[in-house]
Amino acid sequence: MRYLTAGESHGPALTTIIEGLPAGLPLTAEDINEDLARRQKGYGRGRRMQIEKDQVRISAGIRHGLTLGSPVALTVENRDWTHWTKVMGIEPRDQNDEEVKRTVTRPRPGHADLVGGMKYGHRDMRNVLERSSARETTVRVAAGAVAKKLLKELGIDIASHVLEIGGVKASEVSYDSIEELKEKVENSPVRCFDAAAAQKMMEAIDTAKKNGDSIGGIVEVIVEGMPAGVGSYVHYDRKLDAKLARAIVSINAFKGVEFGLGFEMARKQGSQVHDEIIWSEEAGYTRRTNRLGGFEGGMSTGMPIVVRGVMKPIPTLYKPLQSVDIDTKEPFSASIERSDSCAVPAASVVAEAAVAWELASAIVEQFYSDRMDVLKKTIADHREYGRLF
Numbered sequence: 370m371r372y373l374t375a376g377e378s379h380g381p382a383l384t385t386i387i388e389g390l391p392a393g394l395p396l397t398a399e400d401i402n403e404d405l406a407r408r409q410k411g412y413g414r415g416r417r418m419q420i421e422k423d424q425v426r427i428s429a430g431i432r433h434g435l436t437l438g439s440p441v442a443l444t445v446e447n448r449d450w451t452h453w454t455k456v457m458g459i460e461p462r463d464q465n466d467e468e469v470k471r472t473v474t475r476p477r478p479g480h481a482d483l484v485g486g487m488k489y490g491h492r493d494m495r496n497v498l499e500r501s502s503a504r505e506t507t508v509r510v511a512a513g514a515v516a517k518k519l520l521k522e523l524g525i526d527i528a529s530h531v532l533e534i535g536g537v538k539a540s541e542v543s544y545d546s547i548e549e550l551k552e553k554v555e556n557s558p559v560r561c562f563d564a565a566a567a568q569k570m571m572e573a574i575d576t577a578k579k580n581g582d583s584i585g586g587i588v589e590v591i592v593e594g595m596p597a598g599v600g601s602y603v604h605y606d607r608k609l610d611a612k613l614a615r616a617i618v619s620i621n622a623f624k625g626v627e628f629g630l631g632f633e634m635a636r637k638q639g640s641q642v643h644d645e646i647i648w649s650e651e652a653g654y655t656r657r658t659n660r661l662g663g664f665e666g667g668m669s670t671g672m673p674i675v676v677r678g679v680m681k682p683i684p685t686l687y688k689p690l691q692s693v694d695i696d697t698k699e700p701f702s703a704s705i706e707r708s709d710s711c712a713v714p715a716a717s718v719v720a721e722a723a724v725a726w727e728l729a730s731a732i733v734e735q736f737y738s739d740r741m742d743v744l745k746k747t748i749a750d751h752r753e754y755g756r757l758f
């Protein structure tokens with residue numbers, strides 16, 4: 370499967386086209402809108418999220434609530450567009466209009482402005498920031514919601530949550546089921562299961578905001594029910610953990626990724642890292658522990674997938690950092706109109722979507738069928754073969 374996205378942050382709309390979905394997958398706008406709403410929540414976001422109320426319009430690929438096997442086209446309109454019709458106009462610009470003539474010549478350190486401008490020859494760096502904006506993650510979440518629906522049909526469940534914001538860490542995660550974790554997380558303004566830590570995280574966001582600064586954090590995605598043996602050890606570009614790593618780091622402002630114990634493995638002995646193998650009639654092959662986070666040799670082991678990503682602090686700051694105006698070459702200290710101070714909770718929903726997409730895509734590639742009912746049967750047979758292997 371593959372998908373493309375198009376759209377500028379303050380343009381009319383964002384669009385995605387999804388190709389390669391099997392026919393017969395139940396899918397409604399509500400399935401997608403639920404995740405769009407989850408992405409919009411989260412303590413620490415700026416005023417833009419009060420303007421937007423993301424809703425998907427499905428314009429192709431679905432009939433009577435089921436996928437047809439043809440490309441699925443999804444669009445989310447930008448409500449803010451009504452305030453930007455002149456500046457972001459599609460038609461040639463009106464050279465006499467003062468508002469239209471104003472260009473962005475002051476790059477923000479940490480954003481794509483300067484290098485993107487140099488690369489594409491955009492001396493008005495609005496042409497860069499409009500597309501480099503994380504507004505694009507709206508339709509990535511829409512594509513992810515479709516992937517999640519496919520995974521759900523195959524008995525694969527996915528959740529995401531926030532582990533750390535601005536140095537405030539949640540306590541060790543403990544939950545009886547992924548459903549219990551989800552319930553706690555969805556009721557938290559920072560998507561953290563630990564209520565005491567969540568309170569401190571919100572205080573850290575308030576402090577950063579008051580100081581005109583921004584903060585980042587760490588998110589975790591957990592997947593249960595993934596069959597063993599998806600991905601492959603035989604070639605670098607077929608390793609599923611590598612695909613997930615790329616997907617996480619492709620999210621705006623994400624700078625690192627780890628699986629299971631992750632970077633902590635550097636400080637441990639092999640006996641404290643590798644997961645002992647056991648077998649039972651009911652469950653087949655499982656592990657006593659899950660310190661490797663669900664991967665061996667670039668393949669899913671069948672244990673829960675545990676992947677984390679680190680998000681840097683938001684680059685646009687009310688507290689000015691020094692930069693250079695590209696017209697005058699003079700230094701300036703930037704002042705800005707609006708920005709998020711922390712988008713880690715929203716980004717955890719994006720990470721969930723990114724992981725869901727990669728897993729669904731890898732499953733469809735490996736167990737290919739044009740039909741959802743056949744895919745379901747193939748996965749069931751694969752699980753049974755693995756149990757008795």
Ligand SMILES: Cc1cc2nc3c(=O)[nH]c(=O)nc-3n(C[C@H](O)[C@H](O)[C@H](O)COP(=O)(O)O)c2cc1C
Binds near residue numbers: 501502623708
């Ligand atoms: C959900 C989300 C919201 C974001 N909001 C902002 C924002 O309001 N202001 C900002 O400067 N950057 C924001 N970012 C981060 C920038 O989009 C990102 O830093 C930029 O595209 C440069 O890419 P890089 O940080 O990956 O190098 C956000 C990122 C995410 C995932």
Ligand SMILES: C=C(O[C@@H]1CC(C(=O)O)=C[C@@H](OP(=O)(O)O)[C@H]1O)C(=O)O
Binds near residue numbers: 378507621
């Ligand atoms: C619009 C979204 O996030 C935006 C991501 C973003 C950036 O630079 O990445 C900058 C901000 O945009 P604006 O300047 O319009 O306030 C965020 O609001 C969104 O998540 O839907």
